[in-house]
Structures are given as C-alpha cells and as structure tokens.
Amino acid sequence: MASYKKSAETKKKILDASKKLFYEKGYKATSCKEICELADVNLGLIHYHFKTKKNIASIIYANSLLEVKDLVRIKMNKIYRYYELKYGTAIENWVFMSGYLMDENYRRFFYEICQENVLVDERTDIIDFFYRLHVNIYNLDISPKEVKLIRVCVAAITMALVEKHVENYLDLSIEELIEYKIRNLYKLMKLSDEDINDIVKTSYDMYQNLNIEFGKHFEIYRIESLTSKAFVI
Structure with missing residues (x-):
C-alpha cells in the first residue's frame, strides 16, 4: 500500500x-x-x-476532456435540470475548443500536440466510449468498427482545424471553427441536417449560460454567478 x-x-x-x-x-x-x-x-x-513526454501530454489532454465532460453535465443538471448527451457533447466542444484556442498558452500547447498527433494516441481511446454511448442511446446504425473510424476521423478533423487556424490559413472565427467541427462530428454519426441544426443552436445557447472558464496550468473553473467565487475542478 x-x-x-x-x-x-x-x-x-x-x-x-x-x-x-x-x-x-x-x-x-x-x-x-x-x-x-x-x-x-x-x-x-x-x-x-x-x-515518453508525448504520453504525459496525451494524459493531460484526455483528463482535461473528461473534466470538461463532468463539469458540463453538472452545470446542465443544475441550470437546466436535465442532461441530454447530444447537447452535452456539443457544449463540451464549445467549452473545450474555446478554452484551448482563446488563451495564447493553451493555443500553443493545443497546436503542438496536434502536430504530434496526440489526439489519436492510444491513451485517448477512452473517447470511443462516449461515441458508443451515442450509438446506444439514440439507436444509431453504427457498428463498433465505425465507432473507431469516427473517433479517428473527428480527431483528424480537429487536429487539422487547430493547426490551420493557428497558422491563419482559415478565414473563420473560433465559433465558426467549432461549429464546423460539431457539424462534422454528427454528420459522421449519421444524424439528419435537421437534428444537427438543432444540436448546434441549442448547445450554443446553453453553452453561453454555463460560465465555464480555463485558468492557468490546466485548471478548469465553474463560475457560479457574476459575483460569486470560482471553484477549481
């Protein structure tokens, strides 16, 4: 012991x-x-x-994702009195991508690990589980093999978007970039355009009310109100 x-x-x-x-x-x-x-x-x-150092970065990245997932679920249940997986997952993307791209230091880290293909590292394969949840909850016609393909494709899309955003290749705002990623995530999961439009709009509206912020050194904060103290996760 x-x-x-x-x-x-x-x-x-x-x-x-x-x-x-x-x-x-x-x-x-x-x-x-x-x-x-x-x-x-x-x-x-x-x-x-x-x-390796790469494995450390992979763990830090994966842990940040999981912390954001937990915090979004907590905040949705507190503010909206329910949690819906498809909206929660989209909100996580709004929170995580915004947090990592709007801060210069996080943006540099995100860019560099994308160049190292960390997002498809075996230590991030826990993300498969959350895709399988979508399949089970929404009865999607997606096989276990396709789940792995979707995870790899979404990771590849994310890495390419981040790299080209930081390199100023894309004429997109951060919000437009995140929306593009969310839309492609759910297109790969075979959702209809109507469902995807609903997910994008609803998740963005909810995201704006959650007040989740990234502090230094990979600390994630939940802001209870404009005047209350922040709690570190």
Missing part, C-alpha cells in the same frame, strides 16, 4: 510539473529534464511511469 501511494504521488508530481511547464513554455520547448527538476524526481521515473 505504501509503495502504491508513493507511486501515485510521484505520478501526480510529474503531471503537475508538466502542466505548469507545458502551459508556460509550451509542449515542444519543455524537456523531460526540466519536468523532473520541477517535480523533484529522478529522470528515470518519467520513463518508468509514462514512457
């Missing part, structure tokens, strides 16, 4: 140090040596626990 606790503490120290450095310096400019120095651990422990 003591060994497990120490291992968990070491992993947390490495992740916390990585979050700070990735946010402040960027993913590419941060070395494993710098992470270990800030975490006050031996260099070999990164390889032991994570194998």
Whole structure:
C-alpha cells in the first residue's frame, strides 16, 4: 500500500510539473529534464511511469476532456435540470475548443500536440466510449468498427482545424471553427441536417449560460454567478 501511494504521488508530481511547464513554455520547448527538476524526481521515473513526454501530454489532454465532460453535465443538471448527451457533447466542444484556442498558452500547447498527433494516441481511446454511448442511446446504425473510424476521423478533423487556424490559413472565427467541427462530428454519426441544426443552436445557447472558464496550468473553473467565487475542478 505504501509503495502504491508513493507511486501515485510521484505520478501526480510529474503531471503537475508538466502542466505548469507545458502551459508556460509550451509542449515542444519543455524537456523531460526540466519536468523532473520541477517535480523533484529522478529522470528515470518519467520513463518508468509514462514512457515518453508525448504520453504525459496525451494524459493531460484526455483528463482535461473528461473534466470538461463532468463539469458540463453538472452545470446542465443544475441550470437546466436535465442532461441530454447530444447537447452535452456539443457544449463540451464549445467549452473545450474555446478554452484551448482563446488563451495564447493553451493555443500553443493545443497546436503542438496536434502536430504530434496526440489526439489519436492510444491513451485517448477512452473517447470511443462516449461515441458508443451515442450509438446506444439514440439507436444509431453504427457498428463498433465505425465507432473507431469516427473517433479517428473527428480527431483528424480537429487536429487539422487547430493547426490551420493557428497558422491563419482559415478565414473563420473560433465559433465558426467549432461549429464546423460539431457539424462534422454528427454528420459522421449519421444524424439528419435537421437534428444537427438543432444540436448546434441549442448547445450554443446553453453553452453561453454555463460560465465555464480555463485558468492557468490546466485548471478548469465553474463560475457560479457574476459575483460569486470560482471553484477549481
């Protein structure tokens, strides 16, 4: 038990140090040596626990996605008294993509991990589960093989959109870019144009009332009101 606790503490120290450095310096400019120095651990422990710096970035990215998912569900239930998966998933995209693209430091991190194809890393395959939820809840005619294809396609679309947005290739606002991603996500899931239009409009209206913000170092905040204190997730 003591060994497990120490291992968990070491992993947390490495992740916390990585979050700070990735946010402040960027993913590419941060070395494993710098992470270990800030975490006050031996260099070999990164390889032991994570194998590579890319795996650390993948875990941080996936954890951020899951935190946003949980927070959107909590806020929807609190404000609207219900949670609907198709709207919640679209709202998550509004929250996550906005948070990562509107802040210069997050934008740099997002851009750099997209260049490294982190979004299709095996450590992000938990996202498959949420696509399967759509299939089961809405009785979609999508096979398990197609679920994997959809995840890869959506990740590829996201990476391309982020890269070309940061490189100023696309003449799109951040909101237009996110809407394009959401529309393509649900087109791949074989929803009708009418359903997709409803999801885009409803999710955007709900998103504007949720008051979710990204703080520094991958902290995500829920703002209870304009005057209340923020709570860190």
